[in-house]
Structure formats: structure tokens, C-alpha cells
Amino acid sequence: MNREEINNLFGVTDQQLDRMAAEYEDGDWNGTVGQITPGRPRIYDEELETVSFRLPKSRLKAIDADAKAKGESRSQFLRHAIDQALLASGV
Structure with a gap:
């Protein structure tokens, strides 16, 4: 992500976060954190399954380089690639 x-x-912008951080650091912040849920935020509203497969090292290096250039993790890159392929095929 x-x-x-x-x-x-989380419904915020960088500007809002910067303003809240400045208020907090100055001791003027009156906000609340809200409910804290441990763990990573859910990326889907359904149960996830792990998929495992093998790729040539050169293909994996290309995936990692493209993902890094886009500011994504390998998993994010692969999820987006799969979503795009499914959309292209009308699924």
C-alpha cells in the first residue's frame, strides 16, 4: 500500500496529518485517535488465501524493479497485475 x-x-490528507502533528507537538492537539485495531488494515472485505508459484529469477527481478518504481510492494504489484488481467478479460 x-x-x-x-x-x-483513513480519510485524511498529508496536509491534515502535518497540521495534526504540529498541533500535537505544540501541545495544542485536542483530537482523538479513535478505535485502535491491532494488526494491518484489511485490504479486502473477504477472507484471503495464499497463492504460491515459481517464476524465473529474471522475471522476479523485473517485477521487483517495476514495483519499486511505482512505490509498491511485490504483493501489491502482483495483485494489481491480476486485477488488470481480470478486468481485461471481463471478469
Whole structure:
């Protein structure tokens, strides 16, 4: 997940976060944190399954380089690639 996706998940902007941080650091923040849920935020509203398969090292290096250039993890890159392939095939 990149920074913009995380901000969207929590309904905030970088500017709002910077303002809240400045208020907190100055001792003027009156906000609340809200409910804290341990663990990573859910990325889907359904149960997830692990998928495992093998790729040539050169293909994996290309995936990692492209993912890094886009600010994504390998898993994010592969999920997006699969989503795009499914959309292209009308699923």
C-alpha cells in the first residue's frame, strides 16, 4: 500500500496529518485517535488465501524493479497485475 492509499483508507490528507502533528507537538492537539485495531488494515472485505508459484529469477527481478518504481510492494504489484488481467478479460 502506498501513502495515498493509506491516507484514503483513513480519510485524511498529508496536509491534515502535518497540521495534526504540529498541533500535537505544540501541545495544542485536542483530537482523538479513535478505535485502535491491532494488526494491518484489511485490504479486502473477504477472507484471503495464499497463492504460491515459481517464476524465473529474471522475471522476479523485473517485477521487483517495476514495483519499486511505482512505490509498491511485490504483493501489491502482483495483485494489481491480476486485477488488470481480470478486468481485461471481463471478469
